[in-house]
Amino acid sequence: MKHPLRRLARALAALALIVVLAAPAALAQEISIGMLADLSGPTADVSTPYASGLRDGAKYINEAGLLGAAKLKFTLVDYAYNAQQALSAYKKFTSQDNILFLQGWGTQDTEALTQFVTKDKIPTISASYSAHLTDPSKAPYNFFIAADYSTQVRAALKYFKDNWKESRAPKLALMYPNVPYGLASIPPAKEYAKELGFELVGEEIVDLKAMDATAQLLRLAKAAPDFTWIGGTTQSTAVILKDAQKLNLKTQFFTNIWGADENLPPLAGPAAEGVISLQAAVAYGQDVPGMKAIEKLTGGKPQMTHYVRGFASMLVMAEGIKRAQAKGKLGGEEIKAALETLRDFDPMGLTAPISYFPDDHRPNMTAYLYVFKGGKMELLAKQSLERKKEWLGK
Secondary structure, three states: OHHHHHHHHHHHHHHHHHHHHHOOHHHOOEEEEEEEEOOOOOOHHHHHHHHHHHHHHHHHHHHHOOOOOOEEEEEEEEOOOOHHHHHHHHHHHHHOOOOOEEEOOOHHHHHHHHHHHHHHOOOEEOOOOOHHHHOOOOOOOEEOOOOOHHHHHHHHHHHHHHOOOOOOOOEEEEEEOOOHHHHOOHHHHHHHHHHHOOEEEEEEEOOOOOOOOHHHHHHHHHHOOOEEEEOOOHHHHHHHHHHHHHOOOOOEEEEOOOOOOOOHHHHHHHHHOOOEEEEOEOOOOOOOHHHHHHHHHOOOOOOOHHHHHHHHHHHHHHHHHHHHHHHOOOOHHHHHHHHOOOOOEOOOOOEOOEOOEOOEOOOOOEEEEEEEEOOEEEEEEEEEOOOOHHHOOO
16 A cells, blocks of 8 residues: 555645646745836936835835735835946846836836836836837836826926916927936927917926026026926926026926926925926825825825825736736736726825726826925816827827
């Protein structure tokens, strides 16, 4: 009887090994995530709080058990806004850390990595909201959770035109850095402004690290724009606003999503008053379910709006992973497909509802317009646009 028992034992052991080897990754107890952040480069002022939101989002997901028994393990790399360093970090993520998902950062590096994440089937949520990344035929593994830059600027122009009271055409000027992030929304802004009846009266380049914008503003002052778009980050916006105040330039400044935040009033002082900032998340302290979790994690210490978006990005990622787990297999291809089933997914009220489609990765068509009053960001309006097919990827 011994031999048959040994054979049975060996057979059971072999079967167990086969089961382990063939087990779907959904049973994995540790899910590796790569994170890219600029903690020391030209966009560190806005990337640092966003990265904190990512980290706290991972902590919340693990502690709340959103992925069942599985836990997120993340590796965060400061690539200093250098695309080559981002590529090196990505190679380590895939060759050593075996990441299943990438949380990316800037436009230049995200677009540079698109071909790699597509080849490796690594779903990616970036903090670049470039419209180029929303067309799955060109960037099938790229996602993000805010309306793209083009949609945001179109939403602002629509809001301004709808509230324009004068009979003449409103005059528009554009100020932005000569980098992929700064340039991304300029063509759609010009095109839609023309369609709405704006007159484009000026266009100026202001570097992300600019210390002075007097020359550019003097040229704009002659054109007397009613509205001036700023497409940089908070620090360069503060420089522009302070110099505009010195020159007594009267225009309605409005900024891209990274162009203004809770740090603007301390940096720009009274010059920040009345500036409109486009955003895609609620401000800290607003009464939504997700804010309760954030307040608990941060001990009630106020966080910037970029932090809130980082946190929401992790919730959306977790929802994709959870849906793939439920299907019984957890790979990049399965998570991508799961994300594309999201319809009006609510990340605990922190952003507008999120929907992705196999042929359209625009998360929504809604921009929040905040206005700075008394040194604080106050919600001015929510502007939603039609999901037009001809705007996809542009």
